[in-house]
Amino acid sequence: MKLLLLILLCCSYKVECQSRNATNYYVDCSAGTNGSGSLKNPWNNLISVNSFIFKPGDLILFRRGTIAVGELWPKGSGNENAQITLAAYGTGPRPIINARGADRTMTIFTNIMTPEQERDLELKDTVGAPLLL
Numbered sequence: 001m002k003l004l005l006l007i008l009l010c011c012s013y014k015v016e017c018q019s020r021n022a023t024n025y026y027v028d029c030s031a032g033t034n035g036s037g038s039l040k041n042p043w044n045n046l047i048s049v050n051s052f053i054f055k056p057g058d059l060i061l062f063r064r065g066t067i068a069v070g071e072l073w074p075k076g077s078g079n080e081n082a083q084i085t086l087a088a089y090g091t092g093p094r095p096i097i098n099a100r101g102a103d104r105t106m107t108i109f110t111n112i113m114t115p116e117q118e119r120d121l122e123l124k125d126t127v128g129a130p131l132l133l
Helices: 002-020 046-051 103-112 115-120
Strands: 024-027 059-063 067-069 085-089 096-098 122-124
Touching: 024 046, 085 115
Parallel strands: 024 059, 059 085, 067 096, 096 122
Antiparallel strands: none
């Protein structure tokens, strides 16, 4: 019984630590140069987002009023206590992700995103028409 309790405590500690180690990553596709994903030096393209491996609890924040073109397929994995979240930052209209018909991006938006995330971001297809989710 003591061993089971110790295992449960260790598992809950690990989940808590993962949440504390979460990081906000910023994407501003209107930025002139590609940065490190920080608020002061955001990524300016989806290729950088797609090549990074995210941890549980990380946030991927798209600047409001911008358009990201291409496939969005971030790597990494969240868990039941700390998901990887897509959201917006700044002021203005929702950021647009024009997926150009990329199937994996469509999968993220139709199967994975929460209603809150769907209100924060707008997905468009190949021709730029909004998708009905």
